[in-house]
Structures are given as structure tokens and as C-alpha cells.
Amino acid sequence: MSLGKPLLSVLVAGAALVALVGAPAAAETAGYRDPADASASLTDIRHVTVRHGGDGIAVVVRFTDLRRRSTGGPAGLSVFFDTVGRRRGPEFQLGTGLQAGTDYQLVRSRHRRGVGDPIDCDYSVRLRYDADRMVLHADRDCLGTPDRVRVGVLMTDEWDGSHPVEDWLGEPRSWTAWLTAG
Incomplete structure (x- = not known):
């Protein structure tokens, strides 16, 4: 599945992200x-x-209301990176908590599950509570220096452990369009 064409123009979105x-x-x-x-x-x-x-x-990633502390229980985010179109599923994934003091790690992925030790490369996650945003940046070599990449995003809220809330960007297990390195 794919999310289809982007909703924002490449120029407008690019200018906003360059500033970030x-x-x-x-x-x-x-x-x-x-x-x-x-x-x-x-x-x-x-x-x-x-x-x-x-x-x-x-x-x-922009959220409805990203909070430093949550009385509703923990929430986390998984960002999946597909770098090889002929293989099914993502090759890498980053997992992070969404509350202050949580950690994050980038790992290889198999069947949308993290495998192995965290990848030793330059990547970072910043939680911007004042702007309801999470900002992730990873050097291209963290993902094997791909010419193109597409991304899947999943938020999981564990407020009620027996009924966790999952929110995918788009449809479940869907991807953004392929983006080529400039």
C-alpha cells in the first residue's frame, strides 16, 4: 500500500524542514x-x-498534543525505513518513547520487528513539546546510504494496556512515496 502523492508541495515542505x-x-x-x-x-x-x-x-512527526509527562500512560513511536523495494518490509526501524526521559534506538528490522544491537552511527531524536513535534535525523550511512527511501510511521499509546491505541500514518502498514536523495 502507498499513501500516494504528497499533499504538500515539495518546495513548501522542503523550506519548512530546512529551517528545522x-x-x-x-x-x-x-x-x-x-x-x-x-x-x-x-x-x-x-x-x-x-x-x-x-x-x-x-x-x-506532528501530534495532536505531545506532552512531556502523560497521566494517561506511555506512548511510543516506530519509524520504519524501506530502502530496498524488491524486499518485502522495512530494513531498518527507529523506536522512541514520546515522554520526557525516554530513550530511542535505530536497529535493523525483520518483519517489522527490531533485531540485533542498535546501529552505531549518527542519528538523533528531539521531542519538541512546545511544538507538538518529534524530529528525527539520521545520516544516510545509518541506512546503508540508499538512493531512495520510503517511510512508515506507527504511534502506539498504552494508556489502557488491554486496548492499546495504534495510529499509522495513512492505512495500517502503509508507506510514503519513495524519496530520492538529491
């Missing part, structure tokens, strides 16, 4: 809106911007 991560203008960028479909969670995904350029890959 200081990236060169040659990067290919796309933005995707997500409906308010996980209303039982404060961390409902509302918009995702992906930039793939010579220096790295950036993913910015």
Missing part, C-alpha cells in the same frame, strides 16, 4: 497529513514530513 534541521535545498521532501483518527490518544499523528538528501534522512 538546517538541510541543503537539494533534498527531496514530501509532507503527509493524517486525519484525527486516534482520538483516544493525545499523541494522534496529524502530519509527517520526510526529507531525504545527501546529508541524511529527516522525519518530522
Whole structure:
């Protein structure tokens, strides 16, 4: 499945992301809106911007209400990276908590499950509670320096452990369009 064509123009989304991560203008960028479909969670995904350029890959996820501390229980985010179109599923994934003090790690992925030790490369996650955003940046070599990449995003809210709330960007297990490094 694919999310189809980006909803924002490449130029507008690229300018916004350049301001966030200081990236060169040659990067290919796309933005995707997500409906308010996980209303039982404060961390409902509302918009995702992906930039793939010579220096790295950036993913910015905007939420309904990202909070430093949650009285509703923990929430987390998984960002899946597909770098080889002929293979089924992602080759890499990043997992992070969404509350202050949580950790994150980038690992190889098999069947959408993290495998092995964290990858030793330059990547970072910043939680911007004032802006309801998570900003991820990874050097391209973290993902094997792919010419193109597509991304899947999943938020899981564990407020009620017996009924966790899941919110995918788009349809479950869907992907953004392929983005080529500039």
C-alpha cells in the first residue's frame, strides 16, 4: 500500500524542514497529513514530513498534543525505513518513547520487528513539546546510504494496556512515496 502523492508541495515542505534541521535545498521532501483518527490518544499523528538528501534522512512527526509527562500512560513511536523495494518490509526501524526521559534506538528490522544491537552511527531524536513535534535525523550511512527511501510511521499509546491505541500514518502498514536523495 502507498499513501500516494504528497499533499504538500515539495518546495513548501522542503523550506519548512530546512529551517528545522538546517538541510541543503537539494533534498527531496514530501509532507503527509493524517486525519484525527486516534482520538483516544493525545499523541494522534496529524502530519509527517520526510526529507531525504545527501546529508541524511529527516522525519518530522506532528501530534495532536505531545506532552512531556502523560497521566494517561506511555506512548511510543516506530519509524520504519524501506530502502530496498524488491524486499518485502522495512530494513531498518527507529523506536522512541514520546515522554520526557525516554530513550530511542535505530536497529535493523525483520518483519517489522527490531533485531540485533542498535546501529552505531549518527542519528538523533528531539521531542519538541512546545511544538507538538518529534524530529528525527539520521545520516544516510545509518541506512546503508540508499538512493531512495520510503517511510512508515506507527504511534502506539498504552494508556489502557488491554486496548492499546495504534495510529499509522495513512492505512495500517502503509508507506510514503519513495524519496530520492538529491
